[in-house]
Amino acid sequence: MTVSSPPPTATRQSAAARSRVATRERLLASGVELFAAKGLHAVTTHEVARAAGVATGTFYLHFRDKRELFRQIALEALRELRWRLDAAATPSEPLRESVPHLARALVSFAEEHRDWVRIIFSVDRDTLDVESDLLSELAASIADGRRHRIAHGETSAALDPVILSQALVGMWARVIAWWVEDPSRASRTTLIETLTKIQLTGTHPAHPIAQP
Amino acid sequence: MTVSSPPPTATRQSAAARSRVATRERLLASGVELFAAKGLHAVTTHEVARAAGVATGTFYLHFRDKRELFRQIALEALRELRWRLDAAATPSEPLRESVPHLARALVSFAEEHRDWVRIIFSVDRDTLDVESDLLSELAASIADGRRHRIAHGETSAALDPVILSQALVGMWARVIAWWVEDPSRASRTTLIETLTKIQLTGTHPAHPIAQP
Amino acid sequence: MTVSSPPPTATRQSAAARSRVATRERLLASGVELFAAKGLHAVTTHEVARAAGVATGTFYLHFRDKRELFRQIALEALRELRWRLDAAATPSEPLRESVPHLARALVSFAEEHRDWVRIIFSVDRDTLDVESDLLSELAASIADGRRHRIAHGETSAALDPVILSQALVGMWARVIAWWVEDPSRASRTTLIETLTKIQLTGTHPAHPIAQP
Amino acid sequence: MTVSSPPPTATRQSAAARSRVATRERLLASGVELFAAKGLHAVTTHEVARAAGVATGTFYLHFRDKRELFRQIALEALRELRWRLDAAATPSEPLRESVPHLARALVSFAEEHRDWVRIIFSVDRDTLDVESDLLSELAASIADGRRHRIAHGETSAALDPVILSQALVGMWARVIAWWVEDPSRASRTTLIETLTKIQLTGTHPAHPIAQP
DNA sequence: GATGAATGAGTATTCATTCAT
DNA sequence: AATGAATGAATACTCATTCAT
Numbered sequence: 001m002t003v004s005s006p007p008p009t010a011t012r013q014s015a016a017a018r019s020r021v022a023t024r025e026r027l028l029a030s031g032v033e034l035f036a037a038k039g040l041h042a043v044t045t046h047e048v049a050r051a052a053g054v055a056t057g058t059f060y061l062h063f064r065d066k067r068e069l070f071r072q073i074a075l076e077a078l079r080e081l082r083w084r085l086d087a088a089a090t091p092s093e094p095l096r097e098s099v100p101h102l103a104r105a106l107v108s109f110a111e112e113h114r115d116w117v118r119i120i121f122s123v124d125r126d127t128l129d130v131e132s133d134l135l136s137e138l139a140a141s142i143a144d145g146r147r148h149r150i151a152h153g154e155t156s157a158a159l160d161p162v163i164l165s166q167a168l169v170g171m172w173a174r175v176i177a178w179w180v181e182d183p184s185r186a187s188r189t190t191l192i193e194t195l196t197k198i199q200l201t202g203t204h205p206a207h208p209i210a211q212p
Numbered sequence: 213m214t215v216s217s218p219p220p221t222a223t224r225q226s227a228a229a230r231s232r233v234a235t236r237e238r239l240l241a242s243g244v245e246l247f248a249a250k251g252l253h254a255v256t257t258h259e260v261a262r263a264a265g266v267a268t269g270t271f272y273l274h275f276r277d278k279r280e281l282f283r284q285i286a287l288e289a290l291r292e293l294r295w296r297l298d299a300a301a302t303p304s305e306p307l308r309e310s311v312p313h314l315a316r317a318l319v320s321f322a323e324e325h326r327d328w329v330r331i332i333f334s335v336d337r338d339t340l341d342v343e344s345d346l347l348s349e350l351a352a353s354i355a356d357g358r359r360h361r362i363a364h365g366e367t368s369a370a371l372d373p374v375i376l377s378q379a380l381v382g383m384w385a386r387v388i389a390w391w392v393e394d395p396s397r398a399s400r401t402t403l404i405e406t407l408t409k410i411q412l413t414g415t416h417p418a419h420p421i422a423q424p
Numbered sequence: 425m426t427v428s429s430p431p432p433t434a435t436r437q438s439a440a441a442r443s444r445v446a447t448r449e450r451l452l453a454s455g456v457e458l459f460a461a462k463g464l465h466a467v468t469t470h471e472v473a474r475a476a477g478v479a480t481g482t483f484y485l486h487f488r489d490k491r492e493l494f495r496q497i498a499l500e501a502l503r504e505l506r507w508r509l510d511a512a513a514t515p516s517e518p519l520r521e522s523v524p525h526l527a528r529a530l531v532s533f534a535e536e537h538r539d540w541v542r543i544i545f546s547v548d549r550d551t552l553d554v555e556s557d558l559l560s561e562l563a564a565s566i567a568d569g570r571r572h573r574i575a576h577g578e579t580s581a582a583l584d585p586v587i588l589s590q591a592l593v594g595m596w597a598r599v600i601a602w603w604v605e606d607p608s609r610a611s612r613t614t615l616i617e618t619l620t621k622i623q624l625t626g627t628h629p630a631h632p633i634a635q636p
Numbered sequence: 637m638t639v640s641s642p643p644p645t646a647t648r649q650s651a652a653a654r655s656r657v658a659t660r661e662r663l664l665a666s667g668v669e670l671f672a673a674k675g676l677h678a679v680t681t682h683e684v685a686r687a688a689g690v691a692t693g694t695f696y697l698h699f700r701d702k703r704e705l706f707r708q709i710a711l712e713a714l715r716e717l718r719w720r721l722d723a724a725a726t727p728s729e730p731l732r733e734s735v736p737h738l739a740r741a742l743v744s745f746a747e748e749h750r751d752w753v754r755i756i757f758s759v760d761r762d763t764l765d766v767e768s769d770l771l772s773e774l775a776a777s778i779a780d781g782r783r784h785r786i787a788h789g790e791t792s793a794a795l796d797p798v799i800l801s802q803a804l805v806g807m808w809a810r811v812i813a814w815w816v817e818d819p820s821r822a823s824r825t826t827l828i829e830t831l832t833k834i835q836l837t838g839t840h841p842a843h844p845i846a847q848p
Numbered sequence: 849g850a851t852g853a854a855t856g857a858g859t860a861t862t863c864a865t866t867c868a869t
Numbered sequence: 870a871a872t873g874a875a876t877g878a879a880t881a882c883t884c885a886t887t888c889a890t
Binding site: 231232235266267270 | 851853854855856857
Binding site: 162167 | 253351372374379381382386390397403407
């Protein structure tokens with residue numbers, strides 16, 4: 001009569017496993033929401049657990065501590081963003097031509113993941129270690145690309161590539177963080193267009209630049 | 213000679229007052245150092261007091277609480293920076309011509325006040341209220357100037373002035389914060405030159421942007 | 425036999441709940457003892473926790489703060505006292521006939537709950553808000569009853585009912601607080617008899633009172 | 637030409653002495669006001685000093701500590717009240733005949749010294765030591781008088797004199813403290829009349845009291 | 849005497865983390 | 870795996886009191 005019941009142990013385990021994953025997901029989701037809203041310091045583990053509908057202690061079955069949860073969340077967000085940016089850019093072409101695609105990718109990301117943007121770009125000193133700082137990595141890879149093109153004579157060396165990359169990263173990060181706080185500040189289209197049209201040029205521009 | 217002893221009351225008062233001011237200065241100095249090194253949260257009032265060589269309670273004789281000390285420091289730093297930027301720019305001339313002077317002013321400020329730069333540009337959610345956020349104010353005043361020139365036909369309207377101003381501010385802030393962490397990353401001269409040469413221009417992109 | 429182990433969840437929960445309740449009880453008991461002995465101000469939350477055999481933080485798991493603990497204790501004591509007084513009095517009969525029963529109820533209460541009496545009757549400015557001041561409420565209900573009987577001609581209107589009620593309450597409170605400090609000061613019987621025989625009567629004074 | 641100047645030292649001393657007395661008075665006055673308004677615990681020495689217009693340290697030139705100031709104030713108030721009550725009562729006559737005069741004296745005292753009444757009658761555990769508890773002393777002297785008259789057959793022994801004295805004291809104290817909080821609660825005349833008419837009498841109760 | 853800056857022990861309160869069930 | 874009561878170190882802040890000027 002117990003033929004139809006699956007082996008209890010196995011069942012229990014897989015049920016537990018499924019439940020374990022689900023619990024972890026709920027904790028992550030609660031963490032995203034709370035960290036985005038209040039920042040790392042203002043959030044307590046109790047709060048995260050309660051928001052996830054689990055007991056206090058359960059938190060520690062899934063994450064070593066509060067920073068670990070934050071890390072997991074930030075890393076996932078960064079992975080996703082990086083993936084999208086990688087997909088948008090064509091390494092062989094000059095940055096200039098990738099820009100519209102990058103801008104569109106960034107804005108879409110921000111639209112779909114406001115909370116992630118808030119978390120990534122509100123990064124303060126206590127939050128992430130240098131190793132995992134997306135902005136720094138982005139800057140580094142931009143600088144690399146530019147250095148490469150300078151070496152091949154495809155780009156003028158007028159601008160220090162490292163400084164330029166920091167400037168680019170700072171610019172995009174600020175704009176997107178500013179927009180995400182209130183998306184009505186600019187339409188998606190205007191945002192993409194403006195980000196696209198902004199070009200960092202250290203040139204004696206062929207076409208005289210209309211003064212800002 | 214009848215060298216008169218100074219009026220006792222005045223002396224007494226100024227002695228106390230001098231001591232009070234000196235203590236306050238020491239607390240501010242300790243605060244600058246600690247906040248720059250560890251951020252608002254990681255610093256305790258005990259620590260600040262001890263670094264200043266005074267007792268715990270003395271801290272509260274001079275500042276309502278930790279945030280108040282931070283506020284005082286940030287406000288002073290912002291005041292000084294704003295003063296320098298104001299002095300560097302000539303309102304009547306277009307931003308483009310002020311840029312070299314602004315860059316030089318900013319770099320000098322960063323050189324002389326590394327700690328202040330760290331404090332100002334690490335502003336996180338808990339740190340300063342929007343009202344007193346220098347970056348926001350700078351962005352606003354840049355946006356205003358640009359809007360004014362667009363209205364007078366002195367500048368093309370190709371770029372949204374508000375977005376542009378955020379971009380500018382983000383760019384400069386990131387670059388200077390990056391540099392201050394390790395001034396050997398770029399020479400003062402290169403830094404100023406690069407910041408100067410970077411121009412945000414709205415070009416007529418070769419490839420029209422496909423809207424999503 | 426198939427003696428089923430109790431449902432694990434229920435067991436677990438009730439074990440935790442039982443422990444929680446027990447801890448709360450211990451904190452309340454420690455609070456009663458300490459507040460009675462030293463008063464609200466002289467007692468610290470650490471002290472209460474230690475007396476209850478729990479850690480500092482546990483206190484705050486059960487009570488918002490020290491005043492909250494005090495409030496809970498005072499309210500419970502007042503509830504019990506009020507219940508006893510209500511049970512002792514027969515609303516339909518004049519106060520005079522209820523007095524012996526009230527006196528006996530009060531004395532019994534004081535005998536069984538010396539600490540509560542100390543807490544209730546040492547109420548100082550910082551202790552309870554007016555709303556929850558038993559004495560005031562008692563006075564009010566006494567005044568009401570008397571006003572009612574005056575309206576029905578059952579009692580002379582010679583005495584202001586509000587003032588009289590305050591007098592009654594002050595009298596009983598003082599006597600019981602005095603006795604509780606050292607019950608050997610009077611036998612239980614004498615106390616009840618004396619309280620019973622004391623009647624507040626508005627006499628027709630032999631000598632008219634010269635008004636100032 | 638300096639004939640008219642009094643000896644400087646003497647002058648200075650007496651000026652200082654005069655000033656010393658004045659400062660002390662101001663501290664006492666501030667203390668009365670603040671203690672009446674907020675109670676012993678809620679008042680800080682800084683507050684008293686500031687209200688008196690002197691520096692923090694000056695407080696300690698006049699009073700050992702906060703409790704000492706409170707004590708001085710309470711003792712002065714009690715001395716005055718006792719003096720008035722003594723003057724109102726005629727020791728040789730039975731209490732009953734002194735009552736109207738005592739009531740009038742008490743009410744006058746309360747009218748003229750609301751703050752003192754608040755301080756004296758809000759006495760809590762931490763406030764005054766038993767030795768200086770006016771109410772206890774009053775009760776004791778009342779009890780003495782009654783015991784004396786009982787011994788001389790002038791008063792019935794139906795009521796325990798000690799308990800009775802506590803009742804009297806509690807009654808008057810409560811009424812006067814209640815009134816002082818809001819003198820519009822009863823006219824001065826009504827108050828005196830009611831206090832006067834209230835007589836604690838040990839009657840021969842119609843219904844014998846069933847002992848518990 | 850007066851000043852008032854400084855002291856530092858005392859106290860309330862929070863919260864990340866543990867562990868017995 | 871989950872629970873949730875308990876822990877206790879950490880920290881902010883207060884205030885009675887002292888003392889050099």
